[in-house]
Amino acid sequence: MIDYGRLLEMAIEKLPDSYAPYSHFHCSAMLLCSDGTVFHGMNIENAAYTPTICAERCAIFKAVSEGHRDFVAIAVVGCSEEFLETEDFKREHRLPKGGGESGPCGVCRQVMQEFCDPERFDIILGHSADDYTVYKLKDLYPHAFGPADLGL
């Protein structure tokens, strides 16, 4: 099974692929399934803005549409377009220390909640393969809406 540092590094390596001509903010996510399969997602923007999809949901929807629903963790990264041109990024695949961690938006947390056990699912945020923090979904998304709220 791939380790979390490598999962984050793979997400960083894919940042240039993100399609972000409007925000110029590149996001990338690597989703790890319990059988070791990895799915990549990136933000894909749209001139009409609202059809934009985030990196995390892109990865989760790719996985679910391929028959995977048992998820262990997701590594999420984001950075500005300018940063992709720096030597730091090109040489080291290291994100800016001062830039902070790019956490998943609320909509993506809700989609994670749909498919993942919030007590066990790990969200990996950080700057490089040896500099990251692991959060449980339950800590990033407390009091989530779920089937129980629908009386199910």
Ligand code: THU
């Ligand atoms: N974005 C993501 O891909 N994931 C998030 O969790 C937050 C935001 C994207 C959406 C948009 O393309 C850009 O970042 C700026 O909001």
